[in-house]
Amino acid sequence: MSTELTPEVSQRLTSDHYGWLTTVAKSGQPVPRLVWFYFDGTDIVVYTMPGAAKVRHITAQPRVSLNLDSDGNGAGIIAIGGTASVDATDSDPRGDEAYWAKYSADAEKFGLTEAMAAYNTRLRISIDKVWTTPTEA
16 A cells, blocks of 8 residues: 555444445446455455456456445545456455454345355455545544
């Protein structure tokens, strides 16, 4: 990571459960997808199905962004820029302690506990840029 993260950005990357991962399609079209992610203190980790378009997009064009929601009034937006790579294949996210600690309750709530085994391709995003909007005082 070549960018120093503020405590607020680090906290949001740790606590937020949803982010919009934007990859670039072969046509040049940016393609946002809602993802579950976790921040390991250095990089952002996302699990996906191996045949997902985002895997092809990242292989061809590794520059991505991850965007976190605002506070509902346009403040507190965080956008992360970085380089993504396929970090591992055949890696069951349920065996990743940090990821599963964050998402096991969500997976159970949505009936996805068993289905998560299919999301066995791990993507890693190396952060090199952060954009934010001011938070409410």
